[in-house]
Amino acid sequence: MDLLPTPEQEEIIESIRSVLADHHTIGEPASDTLWQAAAAQGWFGLGVPEASGGVGYSVVEEALLAIELGRVAVPGPFLGTILAAHTADATIRESVIGGTSPVALAEAEGDEGGLRVFDATDGGLALRLDDHSLVRLTGLSDEPSLDPLIRLSLSSGEAVASGLDPRRTSVLIAGVLAGIAAAVAEQSVSYGKDREQFGVPIGSFQAIKHRCADMAVRAEAATTQVHYAALALRDATTDADFHVEAAAVIAARAAIDNAEINIQNHGGIGFTLEHSAHRYVTRARVLAAVAGGLRRHQVDLLAANL
Amino acid sequence: MNLDFTPEEEAFRERARTWLAENLPSEDRPAMGQPMREFDLAWQRTLFEGGWAGINWPVEFGGQGLSDIQQMIWYEEFAKADPPFSLNNSCTFVGNNHGGPTLIACGSDDQKATHLPRILRGEAVWCQGFSEPGAGSDLASLSCRAEIDGDELIVTGQKIWTSYADVADYQELLVRTDPQAPKHKGISWVICDMRTPGIDIRPIETMAHTTDFAEVFYDEVRIPLSNVVGQLNDGWRVAMSTLSFERGTAFMADQVELAKVVENLIHEARTRTGADGKRPVIADDELARRLANCRAEVAALRAMTIAGISRTRRSGIPGPEASMIRLFHGELHQRVYRLALDVIGADAFRLTGVDGDGVWTGPYLQSFAYTIGGGTTDIQRNIVAERVLGLPRVK
Ligand SMILES: Cc1cc2nc3c(=O)[nH]c(=O)nc-3n(C[C@H](O)[C@H](O)[C@H](O)COP(=O)(O)OP(=O)(O)OC[C@H]3O[C@@H](n4cnc5c(N)ncnc54)[C@H](O)[C@@H]3O)c2cc1C
Numbered sequence: 001m002d003l004l005p006t007p008e009q010e011e012i013i014e015s016i017r018s019v020l021a022d023h024h025t026i027g028e029p030a031s032d033t034l035w036q037a038a039a040a041q042g043w044f045g046l047g048v049p050e051a052s053g054g055v056g057y058s059v060v061e062e063a064l065l066a067i068e069l070g071r072v073a074v075p076g077p078f079l080g081t082i083l084a085a086h087t088a089d090a091t092i093r094e095s096v097i098g099g100t101s102p103v104a105l106a107e108a109e110g111d112e113g114g115l116r117v118f119d120a121t122d123g124g125l126a127l128r129l130d131d132h133s134l135v136r137l138t139g140l141s142d143e144p145s146l147d148p149l150i151r152l153s154l155s156s157g158e159a160v161a162s163g164l165d166p167r168r169t170s171v172l173i174a175g176v177l178a179g180i181a182a183a184v185a186e187q188s189v190s191y192g193k194d195r196e197q198f199g200v201p202i203g204s205f206q207a208i209k210h211r212c213a214d215m216a217v218r219a220e221a222a223t224t225q226v227h228y229a230a231l232a233l234r235d236a237t238t239d240a241d242f243h244v245e246a247a248a249v250i251a252a253r254a255a256i257d258n259a260e261i262n263i264q265n266h267g268g269i270g271f272t273l274e275h276s277a278h279r280y281v282t283r284a285r286v287l288a289a290v291a292g293g294l295r296r297h298q299v300d301l302l303a304a305n306l
Numbered sequence: 307m308n309l310d311f312t313p314e315e316e317a318f319r320e321r322a323r324t325w326l327a328e329n330l331p332s333e334d335r336p337a338m339g340q341p342m343r344e345f346d347l348a349w350q351r352t353l354f355e356g357g358w359a360g361i362n363w364p365v366e367f368g369g370q371g372l373s374d375i376q377q378m379i380w381y382e383e384f385a386k387a388d389p390p391f392s393l394n395n396s397c398t399f400v401g402n403n404h405g406g407p408t409l410i411a412c413g414s415d416d417q418k419a420t421h422l423p424r425i426l427r428g429e430a431v432w433c434q435g436f437s438e439p440g441a442g443s444d445l446a447s448l449s450c451r452a453e454i455d456g457d458e459l460i461v462t463g464q465k466i467w468t469s470y471a472d473v474a475d476y477q478e479l480l481v482r483t484d485p486q487a488p489k490h491k492g493i494s495w496v497i498c499d500m501r502t503p504g505i506d507i508r509p510i511e512t513m514a515h516t517t518d519f520a521e522v523f524y525d526e527v528r529i530p531l532s533n534v535v536g537q538l539n540d541g542w543r544v545a546m547s548t549l550s551f552e553r554g555t556a557f558m559a560d561q562v563e564l565a566k567v568v569e570n571l572i573h574e575a576r577t578r579t580g581a582d583g584k585r586p587v588i589a590d591d592e593l594a595r596r597l598a599n600c601r602a603e604v605a606a607l608r609a610m611t612i613a614g615i616s617r618t619r620r621s622g623i624p625g626p627e628a629s630m631i632r633l634f635h636g637e638l639h640q641r642v643y644r645l646a647l648d649v650i651g652a653d654a655f656r657l658t659g660v661d662g663d664g665v666w667t668g669p670y671l672q673s674f675a676y677t678i679g680g681g682t683t684d685i686q687r688n689i690v691a692e693r694v695l696g697l698p699r700v701k
Contacts, residue, residue: 003613203697213690221606228609246605298598
């Protein structure tokens with residue numbers, strides 16, 4: 001029993017961080033070079049068995065990747081692509097892992113078979129969060145998006161594959177949310193050390209200090225539970241469902257609370273479009289609301305067997 | 307990262323389960339005084355005879371020399387066995403969880419040889435005399451005085467909030483041995499025999515209707531200098547070691563138990579009729595959400611506890627991150643019992659004891675202590691902010 005990353009996992013995290021640092025600026029759309037680097041690094045097949053064309057790690061390493069993506073609020077269809085790489089359809093899988101078929105996230109909108117889609121590409125694929133199928137999208141019309149870096153569209157789609165594991169989706173979304181919770185905690189701590197008022201760093205005021213301590217605890221709880229859930233899912237333990245739902249609940253709450261408090265800790269600059277603090281708020285809100293959102297995870301968690 | 311228990315750990319769990327099923331007392335734990343002391347010591351003796359005392363203490367000091375993971379497994383099996391009492395309330399808590407460990411870390415060979423076996427065998431109860439009326443959160447400002455007279459210290463002053471002082475044999479006592487030195491530099495950590503002449507113990511009733519803690523007055527109490535643990539005037543360092551155990555692993559039993567409490571509470575919410583007189587309590591959306599949140603939080607608490615153990619295993623000592631677990635745990639414990647009072651409806655009128663199955667109001671009242679004792683949550687936040695996150699200190 002050990003819940004800290006192994007040296008090999010530390011290396012994976014380091015390599016992910018350096019790719020993100022080289023190719024991504026928080027608050028900007030995901031660059032093409034980032035997408036290419038991600039494909040070249042094998043991110044899209046990280047947890048797919050080698051026999052199926054992947055790198056051969058597991059959902060645990062995918063969760064570590066999701067946490068890193070959350071930390072720098074990477075927009076774009078990364079998550080859907082990583083998840084869709086587990087499809088049984090070999091042709092689709094190959095193009096997904098290779099990065100030539102980005103996969104959006106989608107769910108039903110209204111009763112007429114319509115979809116709302118996050119980060120869609122025209123004619124591209126989407127992973128439906130409601131029935132765990134892959135669909136090919138037809139006809140996109142864009143909507144104003146709470147998170148301007150997440151393209152929100154209405155569309156419809158035709159199923160091309162099915163049977164993806166919703167628990168993997170939940171763990172990876174929780175991973176992104178835990179990454180957000182951790183990143184904004186760090187943002188507040190570092191601003192608390194730099195920004196001075198009344199002749200001292202604002203981080204010496206207890207109001208700030210205590211908010212930072214609470215943020216750190218929330219982030220730690222979320223991250224650790226995501227690690228645990230990913231391990232439980234990888235090992236197919238009998239309580240895996242329980243731990244996945246627990247991770248989903250705790251990570252969503254941590255991300256929203258921390259991201260919102262982070263704005264307050266920054267004062268006026270936190271309210272600007274220029275500062276990245278609001279990016280985390282809207283990202284957290286979107287990811288905590290998809291697929292029935294926090295409420296559904298709370299219901300499922302109460303129903304899960306321990 | 308892995309969730310695997312070694313075959314040895316699995317076997318340990320099996321043995322613990324079987325042993326607990328056969329040896330757990332079935333009678334209720336007396337709430338206070340000598341009967342409580344007898345009950346707690348009898349349980350400690352039973353543990354000792356069964357080979358379960360000092361699970362993670364080194365073998366050379368009479369412990370089992372096992373890992374913190376095995377200690378956690380033991381607590382998990384204990385909680386699962388539906389015990390009629392909570393380990394956290396035991397008057398053996400101080401000796402087992404921070405008095406003994408402090409002696410192991412800082413005590414002399416003589417001190418270890420005299421006291422450690424008696425703690426493990428259930429022959430001695432320890433208490434903690436740190437807090438004073440004028441020195442709570444600001445512990446280092448303590449003023450209980452000790453003057454050197456030959457090979458003795460003469461102690462005069464007062465302690466307060468000393469849990470189980472009325473039933474204790476020994477005390478971890480912090481005294482000021484050099485009033486001229488800066489406040490952290492003139493303190494000594496001494497072993498005080500609670501039966502020494504000049505000690506007056508006055509129990510204080512708590513809001514949970516127990517007399518767990520007391521005021522202790524010292525009137526020229528003579529303590530051999532050989533009872534100083536560590537060096538004279540180096541007591542602050544020794545006290546930090548005590549607090550690292552108290553804030554580190556001491557509450558693991560309660561953290562594990564809390565998961566069971568939440569499951570019991572969910573069961574209550576499913577089986578009790580709610581406010582509408584028809585549907586179960588859990589049909590109330592707000593309560594259901596809060597229950598789900600608590601369930602997620604105790605899961606995360608367990609994961610954090612394991613991560614903490616993993617960290618300690620790598621670095622050798624519990625790091626300051628332990629205070630994150632303490633902070634999370636204290637508030638969560640309180641949240642769970644606040645929620646319990648909302649779940650049990652009209653049963654909230656009835657006072658129960660603090661121990662036992664299906665009791666809620668007693669533990670609810672007791673839960674207020676969880677964000678005060680052992681350093682308040684505000685102090686824990688200061689520690690997390692300054693020592694873990696590196697935010698600036700101000701005087
Ligand atoms: C059930 C129980 C058992 C206990 N058992 C023992 C025992 O066995 N032995 C022992 O020695 N002590 C014991 N204590 C005492 C405990 O350690 C103290 O109560 C605690 O350290 C707080 O000190 P205080 O009561 O003087 O409160 P104060 O320090 O006066 O605190 C009052 C309020 O001010 C806040 N505050 C104080 N300083 C700061 C600061 N720097 N920043 C922000 N807020 C601050 C506190 O958080 C609190 O809300 C026990 C307490 C309880 C409740």
